[in-house]
Amino acid sequence: MNDFLSSAELDALRLSLEVAARAVGLSLPFAILVAWILTRVRFPGRSVLDAFVHLPLVLPPVAVGYVLLLLFGLNGGIGGWLHDRLGIQLAFTTAGAALATAVMSFPLMVRAIRIALENVDIGLEAAARTLGAGPWDRFFTITLPLMLPGILAGAVTAFAAGLGEFGAVITFAANIPGVTRTIPLALYTAIQSPEGDPVALRLAILSLTLGLLGLLAAELLARRVRRLLGR
Amino acid sequence: MLRVAAIKKRDGFTLRAEFEAPTPGVVALFGRSGCGKTTLINIISGLLAPDEGKIQLDDTILTDTRAAISVPVEERRIGYVFQDARLFPHFSVLGNLRYGLTRGRRRAAKVRGERTPAGSAASAPAVSDARSIGFDEVVRLLGLGPLLDRRPHQLSGGERQRVGLGRALLSQPRLLLLDEPLASLDVARREEVLPYLEALRDRLSIPMVYVSHQFEEVLQLATHVVLLDAGSVIAHGTLNEVSVVPQLRAIVGPDAVGSVLDGVVTRIDPSQGMADLRLGRGTLYVSLEGVTVGARVRVQLLARDIILATQKPQGLSVRNELEGVIAELTPDDHDGVLARVDIGGDVVLSRITTEAARALELRPGGRVWALVKAVSTRGRAFRAPDTQ
Numbered sequence: 001m002n003d004f005l006s007s008a009e010l011d012a013l014r015l016s017l018e019v020a021a022r023a024v025g026l027s028l029p030f031a032i033l034v035a036w037i038l039t040r041v042r043f044p045g046r047s048v049l050d051a052f053v054h055l056p057l058v059l060p061p062v063a064v065g066y067v068l069l070l071l072f073g074l075n076g077g078i079g080g081w082l083h084d085r086l087g088i089q090l091a092f093t094t095a096g097a098a099l100a101t102a103v104m105s106f107p108l109m110v111r112a113i114r115i116a117l118e119n120v121d122i123g124l125e126a127a128a129r130t131l132g133a134g135p136w137d138r139f140f141t142i143t144l145p146l147m148l149p150g151i152l153a154g155a156v157t158a159f160a161a162g163l164g165e166f167g168a169v170i171t172f173a174a175n176i177p178g179v180t181r182t183i184p185l186a187l188y189t190a191i192q193s194p195e196g197d198p199v200a201l202r203l204a205i206l207s208l209t210l211g212l213l214g215l216l217a218a219e220l221l222a223r224r225v226r227r228l229l230g231r
Numbered sequence: 232m233l234r235v236a237a238i239k240k241r242d243g244f245t246l247r248a249e250f251e252a253p254t255p256g257v258v259a260l261f262g263r264s265g266c267g268k269t270t271l272i273n274i275i276s277g278l279l280a281p282d283e284g285k286i287q288l289d290d291t292i293l294t295d296t297r298a299a300i301s302v303p304v305e306e307r308r309i310g311y312v313f314q315d316a317r318l319f320p321h322f323s324v325l326g327n328l329r330y331g332l333t334r335g336r337r338r339a340a341k342v343r344g345e346r347t348p349a350g351s352a353a354s355a356p357a358v359s360d361a362r363s364i365g366f367d368e369v370v371r372l373l374g375l376g377p378l379l380d381r382r383p384h385q386l387s388g389g390e391r392q393r394v395g396l397g398r399a400l401l402s403q404p405r406l407l408l409l410d411e412p413l414a415s416l417d418v419a420r421r422e423e424v425l426p427y428l429e430a431l432r433d434r435l436s437i438p439m440v441y442v443s444h445q446f447e448e449v450l451q452l453a454t455h456v457v458l459l460d461a462g463s464v465i466a467h468g469t470l471n472e473v474s475v476v477p478q479l480r481a482i483v484g485p486d487a488v489g490s491v492l493d494g495v496v497t498r499i500d501p502s503q504g505m506a507d508l509r510l511g512r513g514t515l516y517v518s519l520e521g522v523t524v525g526a527r528v529r530v531q532l533l534a535r536d537i538i539l540a541t542q543k544p545q546g547l548s549v550r551n552e553l554e555g556v557i558a559e560l561t562p563d564d565h566d567g568v569l570a571r572v573d574i575g576g577d578v579v580l581s582r583i584t585t586e587a588a589r590a591l592e593l594r595p596g597g598r599v600w601a602l603v604k605a606v607s608t609r610g611r612a613f614r615a616p617d618t619q
Contacts, residue, residue, distance in 0.1 A: 126304075
């Protein structure tokens with residue numbers, strides 16, 4: 001591996017994986033919650049929430065990064081509070097890159113989970129109820145396991161997309177080698193430098209491989225879970 | 232006693248039902264598709280809230296819209312066997328059964344815990360509370376042993392229903408609701424599941440509400456019947472009583488009308504496949520296979536099979552002459568009359584032509600002999616319920 005990739009490139013690979021994984025971990029619980037609210041709760045502002053969740057899909061990623069910078073930057077309302085009270089800094093950090101990636105891949109995740117939730121037979125939850133299962137019991141023993149294929153699909157897709165998040169990350173977390181320079185940022189940097197072509201090519205091939213692996217893993221996982229559920 | 236009163240309006244359909252039935256026992260909610268049967272048991276289960284109504288099981292009020300009482304479904308201790316079984320696909324059969332068992336035990340323990348400190352016998356639990364239904368008992372009763380490791384998608388329709396039934400029973404219910412549990416099965420599978428239901432009725436003292444649009448199932452299982460039509464209760468009472476109400480004809484059709492009689496086998500003639508069946512008064516000599524002396528048997532005598540005579544007949548091959556009094560004559564179709572004959576407590580129905588009724592000068596109060604061919608019970612004899 002070291003013969004093929006330089007240490008800077010390995011750093012980018014490691015960072016991409018870390019950022020994508022943290023982004024998925026960060027957004028998963030919220031994605032499940034939002035998907036559940038959008039599917040099961042009828043309330044007046046539902047379509048507004050729906051639109052809001054989908055915003056990152058239609059906004060320029062740079063704009064999303066900029067909004068994050070306004071909110072979570074050291075001078076931003078939330079960012080300032082986090083820094084002064086808890087000593088947490090998000091802008092220009094790996095955690096910040098993960099946050100930006102999480103926001104960008106959030107709609108993908110919500111969509112996949114929502115479809116999964118819509119396919120869960122409410123009749124099974126009613127059956128669990130008649131057997132004595134309260135709301136949380138039902139959610140964790142019936143609804144959540146039956147949503148699992150969708151949740152996994154959503155998580156893997158979000159992870160694969162997160163590996164390549166560019167605009168929001170570079171705007172909010174900047175392009176710091178070893179901290180926020182993920183594969184796409186390293187690729188961009190390589191293209192900018194006069195002798196970066198071989199590096200850029202290697203990184204492009206790396207991206208392609210990762211993407212393929214991610215999609216294959218998603219498919220295998222989905223097949224396995226489907227078999228487990230007997231469908 | 233199960234007391235139900237409910238009004239529910241939905242999409243131009245109004246359910247307005249009121250009935251009560253003794254517990255334990257099997258109450259059949261019987262009527263055509265779309266008459267409100269499922270709506271009614273969903274209201275009993277709590278899955279559907281009535282616009283107005285009151286549901287009471289023994290001394291527990293489950294729903295009372297006026298007093299704003301509505302016990303949550305999960306705390307009602309009402310088992311529900313769904314038409315489509317609704318087994319959890321991500322659990323094995325064992326997992327499904329355990330799902331009911333663990334929550335049922337917890338629920339039952341909670342009820343006991345609440346009652347013990349109070350220490351008063353005033354709110355004493357119903358008989359069915361005292362007894363818990365064990366895992367082994369249910370597995371044996373429903374023949375689930377060989378299925379435990381299987382997944383729901385590996386089961387046949389009949390097996391699925393049995394598992395659904397077991398799961399509901401293990402949740403330690405005080406009342407079991409069955410929503411056309413045989414409707415999605417073919418005839419062979421029905422025959423496979425029916426004996427299990429019969430066994431449950433006779434071995435466990437859990438009251439059941441059984442929804443069906445098949446009168447055969449009602450005949451085989453029910454102790455009481457609530458007849459529903461277009462959202463209203465048009466008759467209710469014991470199966471024997473409801474079997475002779477005129478309104479039943481419109482639902483089951485003219486050929487399936489007939490009184491249901493419960494009796495005890497007093498003599499058997501195995502070589503002929505015949506037996507004597509003692510009714511309230513009088514005895515029927517009928518075709519009965521596989522019964523023993525002392526067995527309680529239920530037979531249905533179809534109205535179209537019963538002949539009426541105004542004099543005690545002689546020289547006929549008919550084996551049964553039941554002497555009685557005409558209680559009522561109701562027109563049936565354009566060319567027929569349905570006669571209710573009181574044979575001393577029990578009632579038999581006879582469908583005769585208008586022409587014959589006129590020629591014999593039949594009228595209420597008149598003495599008649601109802602002639603019953605011994606073979607007329609063939610295929611229409613069932614094990615009578617022990618409860619009641």
